[in-house]
Amino acid sequence: MISDKIRREAFGYVQAGNKAALLELTALHSELVDTRSQANNDTLLIRAFKYLREDIVEDLLILGADISAKDKHGMPATMWIYATERTNLLRSTIILHYVYQKNIFL
Known part of the structure; x- marks a missing residue:
């Protein structure tokens, strides 16, 4: 089980x-990849999309983050591309590769 302190650190790093720092922490605690925030049920991947952390999105996907995970509003990580209206900041080819690989469609 992941402590609240480690969980907060991970979300803070994102x-x-x-x-x-995030990669170092996930190397020590692999279960962090799909852990949820207590406040809004975000995963690290959802948070990375929300904050437009393109490089972190890429690494979380490589680590096996669940791209279909949804936040407390039922919104999957990929929808944050559109919600932030900043699609140009994300490497669509990388994301699409993982989306199609996992048979998940936007």
Whole structure:
């Protein structure tokens, strides 16, 4: 089980864009990849999409993050591309590769 402190650190690293610290933490605690925030049920991937952390999105997908996971409003991570109206900041080819690989369609 992941402690609240470690969970908060992971989400803080995503928000701050601290990819190196996040990868170090997920290497120590692989279960963090799909852990949920207590406040709004975000996963790290959802949070990375919300904060437009393109490089972190890519790494979380490589680590096996669940791209179909939904937040407390039932919104999957991929919908945050459209909600933020910043589709140009995401490498669509990388995301589409993982979406199709997992047979999930936007």
